[in-house]
Amino acid sequence: MSPTLVERLRSGLPEEAVxxxxxxxASYSHDMASFCEAGRPAAVVLPRTVxxxxxxxRTAHELRVPVVPQGARTGLSGAANASDGCIVLSLVKMDRILEIDPVDRIAVVEPGVVNATLSKAVGEQGLYYPPDPSSWEMCTIGGNIGTASGGLCCVKYGVTAEYVLGLDVVLADGRLMSTGRRTAKGVAGYDLTRLIVGSEGSLGVVVRAVLALKPQPPAQLVLAAEFGSAAEACDAVCRIMARGHVPSLLELMDRTTLRAVNAMAGMGLPESTEALLLAAFDTPEPTADLAALGALCEAAGAGQVVPADDLAESELLLQARRLSLTALEAVKGTTMIDDVCVPRSRLGALIEGIERIADRHRLTIGVIAHAGDGNTHPTVCFDASDPDESRRARASFDEIMGLGLELGGTITGEHGVGVLKKEWLAREIGPxxxxxxxAIKKTFDPYGILNPGKLF
Structure with a gap:
């Protein structure tokens, strides 16, 4: 640790902020991803102001010290992992909601605001912030922006990038840049806002965000459809989308996931089925919409279609989906969670391919999917204390990413590249x-101090 660095930091920061x-x-050294190297930071800074x-x-730029921006460290790609000797810049204490405007339908927030906190605050004013990652009760808006995260409702409402209208960003040399707008429309110059979203803290540090809001929709009702194969469930997804339905949620859980959730929470989900499709509508007449969707599921081969009778039953089904990743982690103690996304029409081929990969490597791999987006979360369960099983887990993870690219997809739909997938980014986008x-990175960060070693 460099005394000069710490002294320089403390010269402009409160004592408790360094x-x-x-x-x-050390507790700030990594996020929730497996198989990602993490170094030891020289210092952790907890800013409260821009x-x-x-x-x-400015201090880091002058001393050429790496800076790793962090949110709640719920990420799954190693994007928030520290490098040796870096400054970890944890933004969790910049957690104010600065403004909620029901006329312009915007919220202005600091990066440390927790997703669920924002959702509740705007909901009290009859508004809605749709992006809802599974970790929404913990993850921060800044982290959501950094990884361009998605969530369960993206099939109807879209992902984080579609709701970020403007940003205040501190650049590598300490200058403050504002991008975007507060207005409903705006096309002035290059879209630097979209460039920053998903850049994983490698171009600048977001310190304020202007977010678009929607009117609060009616409460959604959920339907569960049981299938004898994942292929039938994926066929149902294709039928639903081809007929022009716009469900507020369309999620798939495979047999492995259903068993894991039952084992952990005793929820009585149907373990005999091979795939469970959860669909929801938040329309004025959700019962009629669910009936039409249920008929398409039956035509695709669903053995049983069960619409929820009320909001409580709907919430119970959604809770099962939200518990999926935690339940799969309990199977072996460690998981690698992929987020390969393919065209909806190739979803069945991807899931069948993942089953073959699991068999070949003698591993348990549960598949959860934002099926309406073609965005899957193959989750490799393994014992981290077993070197051979760990090796097979990593190999299967890579094969799944390769399969996704072969099917015309992408290596990441919402978790980002980070450390975990940077070799695969080069394969996807080409030389x-x-x-x-x-070149863009060098323009924003000529000395390469912002989140080095991530993305590429």
Missing amino acids: LTDPDVT EHVQHTL VGLEMQR
Whole structure:
């Protein structure tokens, strides 16, 4: 640890904002991803103001010290992992909702605002912020912006990028840049807002966001359809989308996932089925919409279609889906969670391919999917203390990403690249694309101090 660095940081920050105790700073070293290297930070900075962030970046820029921006560290790609000797810039204390405007339908927030906190606050004014990652009760808006996260409701409402209208961003040298707008429309210049969204803290540090809101929709009702094969469930998804239905949620859970949720929570989900499709509508007449969707599921081969009778039953089904990743982690103690996304028409081929990969590597791989988007979460369950099983887990993870690309998909639909997938990013975008991305990075961060070692 460099005394000069710490002294320089503390010259412009409150004493309590700079943490240097090795046991404390070690707790900030990584997010929730497996198989991702993490270093030991020299210091952790907990800013409360934009000026605190600017001082930190100016200091880092002058001393050429890496800076790793962090939110709640719920990420699954290693994007928030520390590098040796870096400053971890944890933005969780910048957690104010600055404005909610029901006329312009916007919220202005700091990056440390928790997703669920924002959702509740705007809901009290009859408004709705749709992006809802599974970790929405913990993850922050800044982290959501950094990884361009999605969620269960994306099939109807879209992902985080579609709701970020404008940003205030502290650049690598400490300058403050504003992008975007507060207005419903705006096409002035290059879209730097979209460029920052999904950049994983490698181009700048978001310190304020203007977010678009929608009117609060009616409460959604959920339907569960049981299938004898994943292929039938995926056929149902294709029929639903081809007929023009716009469900507010369309999720798939395979047999492995159903068993895991039952084992953990005793929810009585149907373990004999091979795939469970959950669909929901938040329309004025959800019962009629669910009936039409249920008929399509039956035509695709559903053995049983059960619409929820009320909101409580609907919430119970959604809770089962939200518990899926936690339940799969309990199977072996460790998971690798992929987020390969393919065209909806190739969803069945991807799931069948994942089953073959699981058999070949003698592993348990549960599949959860935002089926309406073609975005799957193959979850490899393994014993991290077993070197051979860990090796097979990593190999299966890579094969799943390769299969996704073969099917015309992408290596990440919402978790980001981070450390985990940076080799695969180069394969997906090719050498020219990689050259252009590196050129953009150099323009924003000429000394390469912002989140080094991530993306590429």
